[in-house]
Amino acid sequence: MSGIVRSEPFTLNIGPQHPSTHGVFRVKVTVDGEKIVDAEMVMGYLHRAMEKLAEERTYTQNIPFTDRADYLSSMSNNLGYVLAVEKLAGIQVPPRGNAIRVIMAELQRIANHCMAAGTFINDTGAWQTPVMWTFREREKIIDLFEMTSGARLTCNYMRIGGVAFDLPREFEPRARQLLEGLPGFFDEFEGLLVQNEIFLARTRGVGVVPPETAINASLSGPMLRASGVAWDIRKADPYCGYENYDFQIPLGYQGDSFDRFLVRIEEMRQSARIIGQALDGLPGGPHSTQVPLALRPPAGDAYARVEGPKGELGYYIVSDEGPSPYRFHIRAPSFINLSVLKEMVVGGTVADAVVSLGSIDIVIGEVDR
Amino acid sequence: MAPPVLVTDHWYDFRDLGNLSSRLLESLADVLPQGAVYVLAAVIGFVASFVIFVLPSQLFVGVYGERKLIARVQSRYGPNRVGPFGLLQPIADTIKLMQKEALTPKSADRALMYAAPALFVAPCVLLFAVIPFGPNMVFADTSVSLLFYVAISALPVISAFIAGWSHNNKYSVFGSVRMVAMAISYEVPLVLGLLGIVLFTGTLSLQGITIWQKELDIWLVVLQPIALAIFFIGVSAELNRTPTDIAEAESEIVAGYLTEYSGMKWGLFYGMDIGYALAASAFAATVFLGGWTLFGLERWVPPWIIFIGKTHLFYALFIWTRGTLPRLRIDQLMGFAWKFMLPLALVNLVMVATERMFWVEQAADDSVVYVFALVNIVAAGALVYAWSRILGYRPEDYPTKARLVETAGGYVPIESAKGGAQ
Numbered sequence: 001m002s003g004i005v006r007s008e009p010f011t012l013n014i015g016p017q018h019p020s021t022h023g024v025f026r027v028k029v030t031v032d033g034e035k036i037v038d039a040e041m042v043m044g045y046l047h048r049a050m051e052k053l054a055e056e057r058t059y060t061q062n063i064p065f066t067d068r069a070d071y072l073s074s075m076s077n078n079l080g081y082v083l084a085v086e087k088l089a090g091i092q093v094p095p096r097g098n099a100i101r102v103i104m105a106e107l108q109r110i111a112n113h114c115m116a117a118g119t120f121i122n123d124t125g126a127w128q129t130p131v132m133w134t135f136r137e138r139e140k141i142i143d144l145f146e147m148t149s150g151a152r153l154t155c156n157y158m159r160i161g162g163v164a165f166d167l168p169r170e171f172e173p174r175a176r177q178l179l180e181g182l183p184g185f186f187d188e189f190e191g192l193l194v195q196n197e198i199f200l201a202r203t204r205g206v207g208v209v210p211p212e213t214a215i216n217a218s219l220s221g222p223m224l225r226a227s228g229v230a231w232d233i234r235k236a237d238p239y240c241g242y243e244n245y246d247f248q249i250p251l252g253y254q255g256d257s258f259d260r261f262l263v264r265i266e267e268m269r270q271s272a273r274i275i276g277q278a279l280d281g282l283p284g285g286p287h288s289t290q291v292p293l294a295l296r297p298p299a300g301d302a303y304a305r306v307e308g309p310k311g312e313l314g315y316y317i318v319s320d321e322g323p324s325p326y327r328f329h330i331r332a333p334s335f336i337n338l339s340v341l342k343e344m345v346v347g348g349t350v351a352d353a354v355v356s357l358g359s360i361d362i363v364i365g366e367v368d369r
Numbered sequence: 370m371a372p373p374v375l376v377t378d379h380w381y382d383f384r385d386l387g388n389l390s391s392r393l394l395e396s397l398a399d400v401l402p403q404g405a406v407y408v409l410a411a412v413i414g415f416v417a418s419f420v421i422f423v424l425p426s427q428l429f430v431g432v433y434g435e436r437k438l439i440a441r442v443q444s445r446y447g448p449n450r451v452g453p454f455g456l457l458q459p460i461a462d463t464i465k466l467m468q469k470e471a472l473t474p475k476s477a478d479r480a481l482m483y484a485a486p487a488l489f490v491a492p493c494v495l496l497f498a499v500i501p502f503g504p505n506m507v508f509a510d511t512s513v514s515l516l517f518y519v520a521i522s523a524l525p526v527i528s529a530f531i532a533g534w535s536h537n538n539k540y541s542v543f544g545s546v547r548m549v550a551m552a553i554s555y556e557v558p559l560v561l562g563l564l565g566i567v568l569f570t571g572t573l574s575l576q577g578i579t580i581w582q583k584e585l586d587i588w589l590v591v592l593q594p595i596a597l598a599i600f601f602i603g604v605s606a607e608l609n610r611t612p613t614d615i616a617e618a619e620s621e622i623v624a625g626y627l628t629e630y631s632g633m634k635w636g637l638f639y640g641m642d643i644g645y646a647l648a649a650s651a652f653a654a655t656v657f658l659g660g661w662t663l664f665g666l667e668r669w670v671p672p673w674i675i676f677i678g679k680t681h682l683f684y685a686l687f688i689w690t691r692g693t694l695p696r697l698r699i700d701q702l703m704g705f706a707w708k709f710m711l712p713l714a715l716v717n718l719v720m721v722a723t724e725r726m727f728w729v730e731q732a733a734d735d736s737v738v739y740v741f742a743l744v745n746i747v748a749a750g751a752l753v754y755a756w757s758r759i760l761g762y763r764p765e766d767y768p769t770k771a772r773l774v775e776t777a778g779g780y781v782p783i784e785s786a787k788g789g790a791q
């Protein structure tokens with residue numbers, strides 16, 4: 001039959017403007033019918049020279065930049081950056097500041113995973129319903145951010161030596177109210193999807209990343225954990241007092257898109273647990289230490305990493321005793337997690353490629369910086 | 370089979386608007402030249418079905434209802450700004466669409482691109498000619514109207530293919546090839562499913578099927594649950610409704626064969642997609658839900674209102690699935706048609722043939738259909754369950770929760786931490 005019907009591969013550009021590339025990202029796929037035989041990633045459409053610009057601004061002025069890297073989880077980005085500067089300058093953060101940071105980072109993780117899980121199911125073809133449901137919950141978290149920092153998306157809340165403002169009085173009751181509702185939402189959301197035959201058919205065994213590949217490609221976050229590798233910076237290299245909280249690391253089974261979904265849902269549960277503990281044991285005292293406005297850290301370099309919602313979020317800063325960093329580098333988890341996309345999609349169909357890309361949870365602002 | 374006349378056949382009896390139009394045409398037949406009355410009848414039929422039923426349904430059920438219902442599924446309000454309860458939103462949408470520029474890409478085949486929307490609209494108009502709205506309210510009461518419906522409803526695939534091909538766009542070609550492949554696959558089980566209906570009722574006329582259901586006081590949905598399921602999934606696939614909207618899969622191939630259309634050219638496709646779905650709902654309401662009958666109530670309530678209600682009820686199913694289900698992949702969808710629906714349709718056909726044989730040979734009483742209904746419903750459940758098991762449906766084998774570990778380390782093999790346990 002193959003002698004009669006001849007087919008030849010052709011090139012299809014998915015992106016830069018495409019409904020499911022989550023921004024301006026392009027995959028040049030060579031397809032034979034519906035099957036992908038080759039894929040080439042083209043990125044850089046959103047490059048804003050963030051790392052270079054940071055060399056011209058003071059340490060404090062750089063915090064808003066980090067908001068714009070991964071604009072869906074600005075709190076975590078702030079946290080990674082200020083931790084790096086504090087490490088470089090040897091600044092201690094008061095316990096209340098640390099606890100508030102943990103609360104914010106974990107709220108941000110839930111907000112990010114809501115977005116990731118929702119858009120992922122949107123990519124499998126559900127017509128906006130899951131994303132609306134998760135946005136409903138995310139909205140409550142964004143309201144808490146607005147209450148605390150004044151901004152909803154790009155919060156710019158962490159400061160070197162602590163956080164910008166103390167928690168407002170109405171924060172705790174609202175946060176507790178949110179925590180009461182969240183587990184029910186997670187159960188409902190999961191219950192609707194994990195037994196859905198269409199969802200299972202679309203995601204199980206799609207975009208499989210074996211543990212060896214995941215480790216070799218330096219993946220992190222839910223991508224790595226879905227492959228069955230127990231790795232979490234909060235456990236392995238605790239910061240902000242994460243060693244004092246009781247939580248578990250969720251793991252996947254075979255590293256497919258479905259496992260990444262399961263891991264994200266479970267991570268949201270664990271985050272809710274951490275927030276509850278942090279609210280219970282919220283210490284008094286100042287929320288921040290006094291730091292000179294024109295901070296000049298001693299010469300040297302520092303790398304600080306946090307477990308961001310998307311993976312290991314690292315900031316590398318070199319100081320030459322000047323008011324601004326000599327070198328500023330972001331280890332962006334989205335960018336590194338995206339590097340296995342080719343392995344995930346080649347051999348599958350176009351529909352699978354979209355699901356695989358959706359399961360990575362990328363933010364182009366962070367990929368291109 | 371002569372349709373039963375209602376209480377009266379006066380022209381002013383609004384319970385059946387067919388009385389009015391037939392009286393009008395009869396009196397005009399003497400005045401007008403030979404044959405002109407047929408043209409006039411066609412115009413009246415078209416205007417009546419479109420003005421009374423199709424257009425308002427498209428606007429207020431297809432656009433407004435769908436947006437509102439899906440909005441409630443998604444915990445939103447939906448349109449609520451234009452007019453009372455947002456009811457004028459579809460009008461505003463239409464005006465916006467008409468004002469929009471309909472772009473034609475330079476590399477597109479202009480003639481085909483213009484022709485495709487028109488070719489897409491025409492069969493939809495034809496479909497409503499055979500749908501019985503009431504005892505006399507059917508424009509073309511042919512004896513093969515079921516066959517006519519099946520044949521005509523396959524036509525839009527051709528114009529969708531023309532549309533996809535004319536754009537000179539790879540996404541469009543993807544969409545149109547998918548559409549054709551899907552339509553060919555789903556046509557087979559769909560027709561086989563409908564064959565069961567024809568065997569039972571012994572007629573191909575939609576009016577005849579309605580009257581058969583009226584006389585036995587039983588809807589074919591309880592006699593033929595498998596056929597209804599197959600019909601619903603089959604037309605979902607042919608009409609590109611979720612979960613089988615892979616020809617327009619937004620997250621994969623942007624908008625499939627509609628990618629380059631804009632303005633009212635796109636609007637025609639969109640509107641007529643709803644039109645075809647309405648036609649399918651009307652067909653399903655006729656064949657499976659008893660058409661314009663409602664257990665004697667059609668004497669008091671105008672039958673066409675009953676019929677429109679049933680159609681909209683069935684259409685709500687399309688909206689519901691659209692709001693709740695993700696989309697299948699094309700190979701899974703084709704596999705489903707050939708491996709699942711086709712065998713089920715064949716088994717269903719054998720079952721129906723046996724029952725019909727028994728009914729006729731044994732000269733059994735008509736009440737035997739209630740036994741058939743019970744048998745068929747039980748058999749449908751058992752068959753679907755058994756066949757999906759045979760095909761490897763094992764939901765309980767899949768993990769539903771991530772496993773949890775306490776400490777960070779390296780790779781954790783699956784055996785050492787199973788299920789949700791630590």
